[in-house]
Amino acid sequence: MSNTAIELKNLNKWFDDFHALKNINLTVNKGEKVVICGPSGSGKSTVVRCINKLEKHQSGTILLDGKKLTNNPKSVTSVQGDIGMVFQQFNLFPHLTVMENLILGPMKTQRQSRQKAVEIALHYLERVRITDQAQKMPSQLSGGQQQRVAIARSLCMEPKVMLFDEPTSALDPEMISEVLDVMVELANDGMTMIVVTHEMGFARKVADKVLFMDQGQIVEQALTEDFFNSPKTQRCQTFLNQILKH
Amino acid sequence: MKKICLSLFALLGLCSCSSDIWGWYVINPTTPSGWINIKFLVSGMGNTILISVTAAVISISLGLIVALPGQSSKRAWRIVNRVYVELIRSIPLLPMLFWVFYGLPIIFKSMGLNIPIDPFWGAVITLAISDSAFTAEIYRSGIQSIARGQAEAAQTIGLSYAQSMRYIILPQAIRRILPPLANQFIYIVKMSAFASVIGMQELTRRANELVVTEYRPLELYSLLILEYLVLVLIISAGVRWLERRMGSDE
Ligand SMILES: Nc1ncnc2c1ncn2[C@@H]1O[C@H](COP(=O)(O)OP(=O)(O)OP(=O)(O)O)[C@@H](O)[C@H]1O
Ligand SMILES: [Mg+2]
Numbered sequence: 001m002s003n004t005a006i007e008l009k010n011l012n013k014w015f016d017d018f019h020a021l022k023n024i025n026l027t028v029n030k031g032e033k034v035v036i037c038g039p040s041g042s043g044k045s046t047v048v049r050c051i052n053k054l055e056k057h058q059s060g061t062i063l064l065d066g067k068k069l070t071n072n073p074k075s076v077t078s079v080q081g082d083i084g085m086v087f088q089q090f091n092l093f094p095h096l097t098v099m100e101n102l103i104l105g106p107m108k109t110q111r112q113s114r115q116k117a118v119e120i121a122l123h124y125l126e127r128v129r130i131t132d133q134a135q136k137m138p139s140q141l142s143g144g145q146q147q148r149v150a151i152a153r154s155l156c157m158e159p160k161v162m163l164f165d166e167p168t169s170a171l172d173p174e175m176i177s178e179v180l181d182v183m184v185e186l187a188n189d190g191m192t193m194i195v196v197t198h199e200m201g202f203a204r205k206v207a208d209k210v211l212f213m214d215q216g217q218i219v220e221q222a223l224t225e226d227f228f229n230s231p232k233t234q235r236c237q238t239f240l241n242q243i244l245k246h
Numbered sequence: 247m248k249k250i251c252l253s254l255f256a257l258l259g260l261c262s263c264s265s266d267i268w269g270w271y272v273i274n275p276t277t278p279s280g281w282i283n284i285k286f287l288v289s290g291m292g293n294t295i296l297i298s299v300t301a302a303v304i305s306i307s308l309g310l311i312v313a314l315p316g317q318s319s320k321r322a323w324r325i326v327n328r329v330y331v332e333l334i335r336s337i338p339l340l341p342m343l344f345w346v347f348y349g350l351p352i353i354f355k356s357m358g359l360n361i362p363i364d365p366f367w368g369a370v371i372t373l374a375i376s377d378s379a380f381t382a383e384i385y386r387s388g389i390q391s392i393a394r395g396q397a398e399a400a401q402t403i404g405l406s407y408a409q410s411m412r413y414i415i416l417p418q419a420i421r422r423i424l425p426p427l428a429n430q431f432i433y434i435v436k437m438s439a440f441a442s443v444i445g446m447q448e449l450t451r452r453a454n455e456l457v458v459t460e461y462r463p464l465e466l467y468s469l470l471i472l473e474y475l476v477l478v479l480i481i482s483a484g485v486r487w488l489e490r491r492m493g494s495d496e
Binding site: 052054073076077078080081083084085087089092093095104105108109150153154156157 | 393395396398399400401402403404405406407409413414417418
């Protein structure tokens, strides 16, 4: 078994004639945490969305556990359960209770019994520290709680990799840390994670590797220490100065 | 029922007592012949309701079947949806009714099928198909009103397209879809009057037949309009009740 969880080779993505991703190369080992940062519109979300096939890529290869991902709808569905995804806007299902949000995937796509699914759901709700809210509707929870439920929902699928697309950007400042804490714990448990975020404190604490993207390209890719201490490119330095000042 | 008729009759009488163009005797519930006429007219109500409900049920199912390919990522499916909707929407009801009732059996026969189309099914099929183009559009806007993030979240927990529709999108869309669908039912009720021209014994047909024998079009068609009015008002009250219920548990 290889040690690589995800590998992108010369990945290219166009939106019509707009070249959104240009020759992206990235290797993420099992258990590795990668943080992606960069200015708005640089393609961070698009990379992540190509990996879990919410977007089609036009050329290059994406390997998950050594298996090539295609754009074919059947294989897309089967692969999506293996890749967890946490969105900026939570995207909980508002017509279902927290518990129903959590057990739907395991029951419908992994054919688990309700009892087993509930058991797993309670386990993950505990891990994100939301146990007493299982019967509530998502709208009755705070943003931070909703995002933690969304993380638990992904974890219930027991994914091989977790993707996060700016998971704290839509949160009120006082709720950011409760979500980041959960993510740090998840990282410490050995989950493979790709996180798009501007929370540089989080990046410093958990990331093995940090990527800086600009205009559809990976401009800089370095071990976390090196990235923050000696950024090689001017653009990356400017960006870091800007966001670290805030 | 007799009481309602009596009071309505009194009201109509009041409006028209000064004029001699009216001959309300044809539907005067106090006279035996007037009462028989009223019963004859109102007895079409059952068929009008039956046609409308059957057509509505078919249209609601057919509309969904037509709407779903419109959501597909494949261009070919979307084109199928557009062609159906645009084509059906632009055919006037009456010609379509003639085509289904007089034309379709010939096609069936040439295919070796012996499917007779009676006035009831002729009307139901026509109304359902014609209305399905509109219900399909109602589904479309309902489905599109659900944020894209919902379908994406469904995908990321491994749900297939059908599962995502069934468990995530449609349950949320339904509260936006139901009120306009119910409104559409009112159109079906009104359009069901066309069934009279192929011999279906419903409200309009009954009125027409009586007009031929009684020569009192003004009174009889006034009553006909009143019958539809009552029917539609009852349905609209139902729609409003539905809208309140849909909106309240937000
Ligand atoms: N569905 C789409 N159709 C057309 N263009 C798109 C689409 N999605 C993204 N783009 C474009 O692709 C580029 C990269 O978008 P992306 O969302 O990946 O940026 P991002 O780095 O995540 O930015 P942000 O920090 O604002 O989220 C942007 O220029 C955007 O306008
Ligand atoms: Mg983004």
